[in-house]
Amino acid sequence: MGVGTGVIRGHLVTLRRFLLTFWQDIRAGRGLKRRGGGPLLVDLFRSPGRGKEPTVVQDYKTAGLFTVEYPDERLPVYERFRVLPVLIYDTEDGNVRCTSCNICAKVCPPQCIWMSQAKSPKGTVVPLPEDFYIDMDVCMNCGLCSEYCPFDAIKMDQNFELSNYERHQTHIFNLQDLLVSSEFYAKTHPEAWNSADEVAERNKVAKKKDQRLQKALAASKPGPAAAKPAPAPKPVKA
Ligand code: SF4
Numbered sequence: 261m262g263v264g265t266g267v268i269r270g271h272l273v274t275l276r277r278f279l280l281t282f283w284q285d286i287r288a289g290r291g292l293k294r295r296g297g298g299p300l301l302v303d304l305f306r307s308p309g310r311g312k313e314p315t316v317v318q319d320y321k322t323a324g325l326f327t328v329e330y331p332d333e334r335l336p337v338y339e340r341f342r343v344l345p346v347l348i349y350d351t352e353d354g355n356v357r358c359t360s361c362n363i364c365a366k367v368c369p370p371q372c373i374w375m376s377q378a379k380s381p382k383g384t385v386v387p388l389p390e391d392f393y394i395d396m397d398v399c400m401n402c403g404l405c406s407e408y409c410p411f412d413a414i415k416m417d418q419n420f421e422l423s424n425y426e427r428h429q430t431h432i433f434n435l436q437d438l439l440v441s442s443e444f445y446a447k448t449h450p451e452a453w454n455s456a457d458e459v460a461e462r463n464k465v466a467k468k469k470d471q472r473l474q475k476a477l478a479a480s481k482p483g484p485a486a487a488k489p490a491p492a493p494k495p496v497k498a
């Protein structure tokens with residue numbers, strides 16, 4: 261065998277595969293369609309709108325070269341795919357689940373979470389975050405914060421399109437940036453949301469929330485002595 265013939269043969273195999281792909285597409289009537297498999301005709305100016313791009317799957321039936329024409333086509337995002345943490349608030353009552361207990365900040369390996377606890381007008385601490393920050397450039401997507409949170413308040417999200425033109429301030433997400441509704445989480449993580457573990461956890465958290473509410477209500481009620489001022493003694497007639 262001459263020197264280099266193996267390389268040439270390899271290139272010929274690739275070229276054959278490349279041409280076959282076009283031929284197969286033309287025979288199957290997909291000549292004018294996106295090669296990734298999306299249902300759109302080849303178009304330069306039309307777009308279905310952000311977030312509505314067709315999802316493309318390369319399974320065992322797909323033959324030939326396969327290119328996902330991102331961002332016009334996308335690969336599916338699987339439920340367990342995780343990027344950055346979000347904080348959950350309950351859709352029904354708008355209650356922010358986080359109690360500002362600081363556990364997530366303590367377990368975070370690169371220490372990229374910090375928060376301040378809310379205070380009542382009297383200056384006593386309230387189990388809510390006044391603000392909550394995560395430095396998204398430092399976060400290593402490990403998910404430990406969500407594993408350790410005792411209130412099911414912090415979860416991993418799947419959004420990976422986070423780039424912008426500023427890398428100092430905008431990548432430090434605050435409470436408003438981090439909050440997402442429980443409804444949103446249920447849609448992006450249907451399997452986890454309906455799992456026995458999560459249902460039990462939700463019930464546990466709801467019970468704790470109710471206990472806290474009852475405690476707060478009891479504390480705000482005036483005591484039996486202060487409830488009704490004692491009637492002034494009637495003047496005794498001589
Ligand atoms: S997200 Fe969870 S672990 Fe972190 S401070 Fe809030 S309640 Fe605590």
Ligand code: SF4
Pocket residue numbers: 345367368369370371372373394398399400401402403404405406
């Ligand atoms: S995912 Fe990991 S690195 Fe990121 S905030 Fe949570 S614990 Fe920290």
